Amino acid sequence: MQRNDNRLRTALLALGTLVGILLLPSLSLAEASDPLPSWNEGPAKTAIIEFVKATTDPANPKFVSPEARIATFDQDGTTWIEQPMYAQVMYCLDRVPALTEKKPELKSIEPFKTVLSGDREAMAKLPKEDLMKILAATLSGMTVEAFNAEVKTWIEAAKHPRFNRLYTDLTYQPMLEVMRLFRDNGYKTYFVTGGGQDFVRVYAERVYGVPPEQVVGSAGATEFGYDEHGKPVLTKVPKLLLNDDKAGKPEGIHFVVGRRPVAAFGNSIGDREMLEYTQAGGGARLMLLVHHDDAEREYAYGPQSKVGTFTDALMDEAKSNGWIVVSMKNDCKRIFAFDQ
Amino acid sequence: MQRNDNRLRTALLALGTLVGILLLPSLSLAEASDPLPSWNEGPAKTAIIEFVKATTDPANPKFVSPEARIATFDQDGTTWIEQPMYAQVMYCLDRVPALTEKKPELKSIEPFKTVLSGDREAMAKLPKEDLMKILAATLSGMTVEAFNAEVKTWIEAAKHPRFNRLYTDLTYQPMLEVMRLFRDNGYKTYFVTGGGQDFVRVYAERVYGVPPEQVVGSAGATEFGYDEHGKPVLTKVPKLLLNDDKAGKPEGIHFVVGRRPVAAFGNSIGDREMLEYTQAGGGARLMLLVHHDDAEREYAYGPQSKVGTFTDALMDEAKSNGWIVVSMKNDCKRIFAFDQ
Numbered sequence: 001m002q003r004n005d006n007r008l009r010t011a012l013l014a015l016g017t018l019v020g021i022l023l024l025p026s027l028s029l030a031e032a033s034d035p036l037p038s039w040n041e042g043p044a045k046t047a048i049i050e051f052v053k054a055t056t057d058p059a060n061p062k063f064v065s066p067e068a069r070i071a072t073f074d075q076d077g078t079t080w081i082e083q084p085m086y087a088q089v090m091y092c093l094d095r096v097p098a099l100t101e102k103k104p105e106l107k108s109i110e111p112f113k114t115v116l117s118g119d120r121e122a123m124a125k126l127p128k129e130d131l132m133k134i135l136a137a138t139l140s141g142m143t144v145e146a147f148n149a150e151v152k153t154w155i156e157a158a159k160h161p162r163f164n165r166l167y168t169d170l171t172y173q174p175m176l177e178v179m180r181l182f183r184d185n186g187y188k189t190y191f192v193t194g195g196g197q198d199f200v201r202v203y204a205e206r207v208y209g210v211p212p213e214q215v216v217g218s219a220g221a222t223e224f225g226y227d228e229h230g231k232p233v234l235t236k237v238p239k240l241l242l243n244d245d246k247a248g249k250p251e252g253i254h255f256v257v258g259r260r261p262v263a264a265f266g267n268s269i270g271d272r273e274m275l276e277y278t279q280a281g282g283g284a285r286l287m288l289l290v291h292h293d294d295a296e297r298e299y300a301y302g303p304q305s306k307v308g309t310f311t312d313a314l315m316d317e318a319k320s321n322g323w324i325v326v327s328m329k330n331d332c333k334r335i336f337a338f339d340q
Numbered sequence: 341m342q343r344n345d346n347r348l349r350t351a352l353l354a355l356g357t358l359v360g361i362l363l364l365p366s367l368s369l370a371e372a373s374d375p376l377p378s379w380n381e382g383p384a385k386t387a388i389i390e391f392v393k394a395t396t397d398p399a400n401p402k403f404v405s406p407e408a409r410i411a412t413f414d415q416d417g418t419t420w421i422e423q424p425m426y427a428q429v430m431y432c433l434d435r436v437p438a439l440t441e442k443k444p445e446l447k448s449i450e451p452f453k454t455v456l457s458g459d460r461e462a463m464a465k466l467p468k469e470d471l472m473k474i475l476a477a478t479l480s481g482m483t484v485e486a487f488n489a490e491v492k493t494w495i496e497a498a499k500h501p502r503f504n505r506l507y508t509d510l511t512y513q514p515m516l517e518v519m520r521l522f523r524d525n526g527y528k529t530y531f532v533t534g535g536g537q538d539f540v541r542v543y544a545e546r547v548y549g550v551p552p553e554q555v556v557g558s559a560g561a562t563e564f565g566y567d568e569h570g571k572p573v574l575t576k577v578p579k580l581l582l583n584d585d586k587a588g589k590p591e592g593i594h595f596v597v598g599r600r601p602v603a604a605f606g607n608s609i610g611d612r613e614m615l616e617y618t619q620a621g622g623g624a625r626l627m628l629l630v631h632h633d634d635a636e637r638e639y640a641y642g643p644q645s646k647v648g649t650f651t652d653a654l655m656d657e658a659k660s661n662g663w664i665v666v667s668m669k670n671d672c673k674r675i676f677a678f679d680q
Contacts, residue, residue, distance in 0.1 A: 231620050241582075255562070
């Protein structure tokens with residue numbers, strides 16, 4: 001049993017400490033290695049590294065005890081691409097043909113009719129309430145296991161329209177490095193996303209190293225019941241339990257985590273309340289916003305954007321509150337893994 | 341930074357392993373020590389120990405990978421006392437005088453009038469909807485921080501009416517040992533309680549070693565806003581987000597954890613669906629019910645009980661499904677820490 005493994009480990013650590021002191025000079029070389037190689041040198045990179053160093057040094061007044069080390073990350077636009085449309089919305093649109101095969105009566109009804117037409121321009125113009133109808137219809141009505149399998153199949157095949165690559169290849173390397181740096185220093189990294197909690201859970205562990213229990217997202221309810229063989233199942237139902245956007249982000253963090261984050265990362269007005277709530281905890285806190293200003297390597301978008309809106313008011317608040325604003329153009333040496 | 345600590349640890353472990361092999365004979369003595377000393381020998385104790393051994397042994401077909409090791413525990417009646425009334429209901433009744441000081445108009449209104457009268461018999465007869473009114477009124481309207489402080493003060497002072505001891509002294513030692521045994525073997529132990537999520541979080545880490553993010557419970561919503569100084573705050577509001585009882589338990593587990601438990605522990609019809617859901621995962625699973633049959637050291641109660649109801653149908657289901665039923669009278673050598 002692992003209990004004995006633990007005891008063994010303790011004993012060996014004690015022994016090893018004596019011997020290991022000899023190794024220290026060579027290890028301090030490792031300290032010089034760069035934990036954020038995809039970042040250009042600059043105030044953003046320095047602030048992140050200094051924050052982690054300060055909050056994990058028991059001699060530093062900014063020290064944060066290990067159990068309180070919670071870092072929350074928005075996903076769309078913060079750790080992966082969100083233009084021209086959220087990946088999950090693409091997924092829902094892609095699910096419409098299968099849905100209308102099962103429910104043919106929907107084929108002639110809007111907004112399903114437009115989606116089936118394949119007219120991308122018309123789809124892009126669908127009003128928000130129509131999109132919500134599509135989301136509700138394609139994200140419910142199946143067991144949790146069936147949903148997971150559908151998302152897994154999709155995410156392993158669907159390509160981004162501009163880059164013609166898997167969405168999971170369009171994660172931001174600089175932010176993956178930040179997540180890793182925080183975890184290497186005893187932080188629990190959470191997603192706090194406006195996207196679907198169950199959707200993100202399917203790939204978050206593989207792609208980001210974030211386990212299902214550390215994904216907070218917009219969540220529909222499930223209903224416990226029994227299938228035709230009497231087996232207990234959870235079925236996804238079209239009832240929103242948590243709208244994990246704006247004020248819903250701190251509310252969702254409290255519900256699932258029950259602790260205030262020490263560091264929070266976002267990119268839009270949807271993350272504002274999460275960053276404010278994080279900062280209001282006092283003491284050492286890090287708040288960061290990714291600013292999309294690189295039309296060449298990724299996208300440049302701001303106040304007029306349909307997704308990931310970054311308003312002038314948000315920029316003002318970031319400046320007056322001392323939040324880090326990351327310029328993707330200037331701060332990122334590399335954005336995607338396939339960049340040179 | 342801890343990153344280097346980790347490297348150091350890895351290096352020392354590698355070194356230590358060579359030296360440490362000499363220690364193995366003496367460590368195997370530790371294996372003989374009893375991880376469940378408050379249990380009498382018997383099939384329940386044996387089944388628990390064997391389950392942990394099998395699921396953590398990579399050579400065993402029942403092996404469970406470390407990230408899937410989730411064990412869920414009901415609280416009231418499973419890890420601490422629930423008779424004659426749930427501790428949290430006692431808390432809410434105790435809060436009524438402070439509430440009516442702030443809102444004097446409630447003093448002459450039922451059910452608050454009855455509670456203020458101090459007539460315990462009349463209070464015990466309050467119908468469920470009246471109790472719900474008291475719960476809603478005393479568990480909302482304040483910030484999360486203010487609530488936490490109130491619960492902390494109460495739990496450190498309130499005494500159980502029969503034992504005249506703190507509620508936190510009335511935890512079941514056999515179950516504390518089980519929680520520890522699971523954790524020592526790489527399991528994450530979660531509470532999945534019908535009690536209030538925020539209430540249990542206040543003391544769960546100190547008393548049970550369960551951190552706030554591993555407490556799933558009945559949860560009211562919070563509302564993000566700003567206090568009179570413009571500081572961001574979360575205020576508890578009287579809107580039920582999760583009724584974490586019966587079918588609500590597997591639903592709550594999916595919402596907060598996103599993984600099916602491998603082991604589940606309960607004591608009443610409120611835990612039935614959680615145990616069924618756990619078992620339906622297939623493979624190695626452990627389902628356990630605590631049966632309160634010891635009127636002398638604790639309480640004996642069954643189908644007619646107002647709290648923690650254990651029906652005959654539940655006992656039948658436990659038997660036919662191979663769930664472990666723990667007799668507190670026969671299986672527990674010791675119930676409370678103060679027992680001889």
